[in-house]
Each structure stands twice: as C-alpha cells, then as structure tokens.
Amino acid sequence: MSGGAAGPAAIVVERESCSHFRCQETLRRVDAVLSRCVDHFNPKRLGPEWRNYCIYSDRYLPESAMSAEHVIPRSLGGSRATVIRCSKAINSRLGHEIDGKLANDTLIMFGRRDADARGNSGQKPKALLKRTTAWKSGELMGNVQPRYNIEVPGGNQSAIVYDTRTGKYLPPTAFNDTGFVFTMNTDSEVRSKFLAKTLLGMGWKLFGESFLSTEPIGSLRWKIGTRDNPGTSLYYLDQFTIGENSPVENAFQRLQDQVTRPNRTTALVRHTEFGLEWSMSCVGHFVGSLIYPTRRWLLPTGVAMNGGLLVTVARDRLLFESVEPFSAPWAGAGG
16 A cells, blocks of 8 residues: 655645745745655645535535634644634534633643744733642641632743632742642543544545545544544543553654654654554644544555654644654554
C-alpha cells in the first residue's frame, strides 16, 4: 500500500490565492524552512456540490442551516486554514460541549495563555484556577473550604488571588506561608470527543471523498453525538488513561514528542497495523491519540507504514511535514 519513493523534499501549503509578489516571496521562504517534508501533498478541493453537505451529520442541508465551522477553534490554536462548512446547529452544540470544555482544561488553559490563543471574543486568555483551597501547615484539610480563584500570569509576575467569599483581591504577601490545593480540570472523555470531531472535520478537509468512503466513519459521528449506532469501536489514549508502568509507556512518550511543538497546534496522522492513528497537540500541549480502524490508505504514496504526516496550523495555511516510522503505542494498551 505504501510503495514508491518520495521525491525531493518540498512543502505544500494550503493558501489563499495571492498574486502580490511580496506575498508569494514570503510563502516561498516559508516553504524553505522545513527540510523534511512530504512531496506533492495537497488537501482535496471539494466541488460546489458539497457546499451544503455537513460531514458531522452526513446530511445535505439548506443554505440557511449551514455555517462556517472552525474544526480546530481559534481558542485552541485553529485558524482560517481549519474552517469547513457544517450544520449551524451542530456547530453551536459541538462548540459548547467539546471545544469550550477543552479550552478550559487546566493544561490547555496554560497553553492558551502562553500562545495568546484568543477565541471569538478576542480577549487575552488567562490561566485561572478556580475554587482553590488555602492550606497552612498544621491545619486539617477537611476543615478548609475552597474559596479562592487564582489567576496565574506568565513570566515572573505574581499570582492574583481573589477571595470569592469576601469579594476582594488579596495582596501577594498574604500567602507567603500558605500553599494552595486545586483540582486538575482534565476530562479524557472530552478529549476523546475532540479527537473524533477533529478527525471528522480535518479528515474531510484533507482527504475529501476518499475519507468519506472509509468504512467506520459512523463511529466518529456516534462519538460526537450525531449518530445513534456506535458501529466499530474506537481506541483512545492520553497521558491520563495510560496505566502506570504500562508496556507501551515508552512508545507513547515518543508519540507525544513527535506531535508536540511549543505553542503550536499540530496533528499527526499515520497508518499503523491497528488502523489510522490521529493524534493532536493544542497550543503546545498533547491532547490525545485515537485509532480509527480503517484499512483504506489515505496518505500519499511514499509515506511508509507507521510513518506519517505532521500537520501544523499556521495563520492562513497548513504546513505538512513527513515523519519517519516509529512504533505505535497500542499493543496491550486496552481500548
């Protein structure tokens, strides 16, 4: 399935048409930045007959029921390059139930702050720890109630502490001898739904009708709540679901290292013996990895089994880079 040798390294980016010489020169310089790249890969251009098709629901809808959807929202490092058209109602629901919840994930929240990943409001993102508990040595934890919201600025700035009981901000010196206890807001179910949603949307954007004809596509729709029948099982891993001393721990760590780039939003797609693997990092923090059990080959010829395509989201384009084969962390990992 993966025969053929790759040609000379070259990057192909999705871009808006531009005839301005300086813009073209800028894009050519971008093309020269990455040295290990996939030759001759272009996202599929969908014809006008697909304009009112919603990949999430597998339905054609009236123009008035459609809207532009950021498959990867701006608040998670998405851009104009991650936009498709879909059902307006589904767009709103997925934004609330999946995207919005992931944006408030504790680790992702710190990544958004550092990457200045602003959502539709345009407001500067904050790293905010809610309902934390102030605890001093000698106190019983059971006697202390969570009452403080703490904003953690970047750099060397002091934390800003708000007492929800009194409605006042506290001076930094008030907690020189005090520690704080907070609960990590991480939800692997939300993360797995985000992986299913982005694979549906970006799979459609990248591979077009070839992706649409993959056998278990209904299982992705079931995962995001737009289909009743679960169909084929999906398999998901993140740093919170993998067991301690797991036999695949080293392979999983390598997967994270291959996907994650500081302050960037990236996806790695590759064919493995277990199926199509879709892994994502948002604003520099690994989200998770999903196995989509299709045997249909979607990547360009010249990309070997267990090798892949790293997709980096830029402001108005997608950058594609080849990844050399490495072991898949799924044998014995569970489902």
